[in-house]
Every structure is written in structure tokens, then in C-alpha cells.
Amino acid sequence: TGMYLMKRSLAPLQVINDTVKTIEVNRLDKIALSDNKNELHDLAVSINQALDRIEYGYKQQQQFISDASHELRTPITVIAATPTFMPLGKDDPAVLNESLTAIKSETDYMKQLIERLLFFARSNNGTLLNIYEINTANLLQEVYSEVSLIDKEHQIILRQNDEALITAEPGSVKQMLRIFVDNALKYTPAGGQVTLTCQADEKDRRYVISDTGIGIPKEDLERVFERFYRVDSSRTKDTGGSGLGLSIAKYIAKANNAELELDSTLHKGTTVTAIFQRTQEE
Ligand code: ATP
Ligand code: MG
Numbered sequence: 001t002g003m004y005l006m007k008r009s010l011a012p013l014q015v016i017n018d019t020v021k022t023i024e025v026n027r028l029d030k031i032a033l034s035d036n037k038n039e040l041h042d043l044a045v046s047i048n049q050a051l052d053r054i055e056y057g058y059k060q061q062q063q064f065i066s067d068a069s070h071e072l073r074t075p076i077t078v079i080a081a082t083p084t085f086m087p088l089g090k091d092d093p094a095v096l097n098e099s100l101t102a103i104k105s106e107t108d109y110m111k112q113l114i115e116r117l118l119f120f121a122r123s124n125n126g127t128l129l130n131i132y133e134i135n136t137a138n139l140l141q142e143v144y145s146e147v148s149l150i151d152k153e154h155q156i157i158l159r160q161n162d163e164a165l166i167t168a169e170p171g172s173v174k175q176m177l178r179i180f181v182d183n184a185l186k187y188t189p190a191g192g193q194v195t196l197t198c199q200a201d202e203k204d205r206r207y208v209i210s211d212t213g214i215g216i217p218k219e220d221l222e223r224v225f226e227r228f229y230r231v232d233s234s235r236t237k238d239t240g241g242s243g244l245g246l247s248i249a250k251y252i253a254k255a256n257n258a259e260l261e262l263d264s265t266l267h268k269g270t271t272v273t274a275i276f277q278r279t280q281e282e
Pocket of ligand 2: 179182245
């Protein structure tokens, strides 16, 4: 009787063992659950939940690869097609010029896209390696100086730049601020204003980037942080972007323990705020 009972109670282990043996990343069979609610049942439920998480992650990766390939296909199609038209422009400098400009702009776009894709490929499960105490004002000043050099079409204003310390990885925080400023410039018509601010108080430190641009519709506010999401692609046709900027910014904020807030009014402008906690030592 003892043998029989032992065999019976260990039978679920056999089921678990058989199922686990067949598991591959693209074939995640679940363990059939018995009606007996005991420890082995709980173990099987936990394994199934872990498999669900792996499956979700795997599907996300697949989707990412497919979106990325799709994004790369358009510029490559343009570049591949252009030389076919170039002989037509042999005697017409305007046509020739247009072809070369198309190749240049598609190549630039591809370069930026590849850099952004590499960011995700290299990112280390959300952990950043070089965390320091950094001076908030220096960082914003650098970003301000860089964009002021590159962009002459907008009024770029450094309104307030408080000095304080944050514990973060400087390179990534700068990259995040550049993403915000890049958007502010891209989605604000020439002549508009882009304002950079750093505010530090008792509670926290805030980087605020505001613009007087086209704004984001309410229903898109949450979605703009998704990978490859762009608001109404027709209105952004000539601003060429991959829709990855804000998803990278969100990733960087999370890795640095910062929070993001996005506030926007259509046709009026957009404000992005990154909130860092003050460091312990202060
Ligand atoms: P890129 O990968 O080159 O940054 P992108 O600018 O399209 O491409 P995101 O930076 O992720 O991608 O922004 C997503 C979308 O959110 C944009 O396509 C744009 O429609 C909207 N958006 C972002 N910032 C602003 C802004 N300051 N004003 C208006 N719309 C914005
Ligand atoms: Mg962008």
C-alpha cells in the first residue's frame, strides 16, 4: 500500500518532468495541472507562470525584430531604386541632385535608426554600469550649447539652470535630454520657442523641456512612449523619425530611477519633465 501511495503522489512529478523535457523557446508547452491541490500542484502553477513570462518576452522580441526590419526596408527600397533613375538625370542637374539628396537623407535616417536599435541590443536588462553623482546644471548647459550650435531656426532659451546633485549615469541622462530637445525642435515650426529648465528644490530635481509646437493629441499621450509609435504618420511624413526616441527615453529614465511626465496641448505645445530624486548625501 505504501509503495502504491508513494507512486501515486509522485505521479505529477513525472508529468512535470515530461513537459519540461520538451520545452524549447518557440515551443513552450504548459504543464497539465492535476486536480490535487498540493505542493506539486503549486510548483506546476509557478512553472507555468514562468513560462508565460518567457513567452511574453519572446513575443515582444519577435515583434521588435519584425518592426525593425520593416522600418529598415523603406529606406533601402528608396536607395536601391534611385540609381535606376540617375541615368535619366545625366543631362539634368536638378534630377541628379534630387537623387543624391534622396540617398543622403535615407542613409542619414538609417544611421540614426541603427544607432537606436543598437541601444536596445546593448542595454543591459535595465541596469546602468557607470553611476555617479552628477551636477544637474553642467549636463543641461552642455545640451543647450550643443543644440544652440546646430539649430538656428528656433528660439532656444535656457530659462533656469539650478545646480544640484543626482545619482545617475551622465551619458544616458544627456542622451535622454537630447531626445526631448530633438523632438521639441522637430515638432515646432521655425520661429517657435524651445525652453530648457532645471529646477532643484527640497524634494527633487526636474529637467523640463517645453516647446510651442504642434502638440500631441490627448489619445496619443500614453502611446508615444511605445516603440515605433508615431502620431498620425502623415503629419510627420517630412520630419522623418523612427518612433524610437521616447521609448529609449522611458528606458533611460527607469534605469536611472527617474520619472517622466508628458503634458501637451494640440497646436499649442508640449512639455516633458524628467524627475530625479535628490541624492542621500545632500
Ligand atoms: P525618433 O526615433 O527619430 O525620435 P520620433 O520623433 O517619431 O522618431 P519619438 O521621439 O518616440 O519618435 O516620438 C513619438 C511621437 O510622439 C512622434 O512621432 C511625435 O508624433 C510625437 N511627439 C514627440 N515629442 C513631441 C513634441 N515635442 N511635440 C509634438 N509631438 C511630439
Ligand atoms: Mg523623436
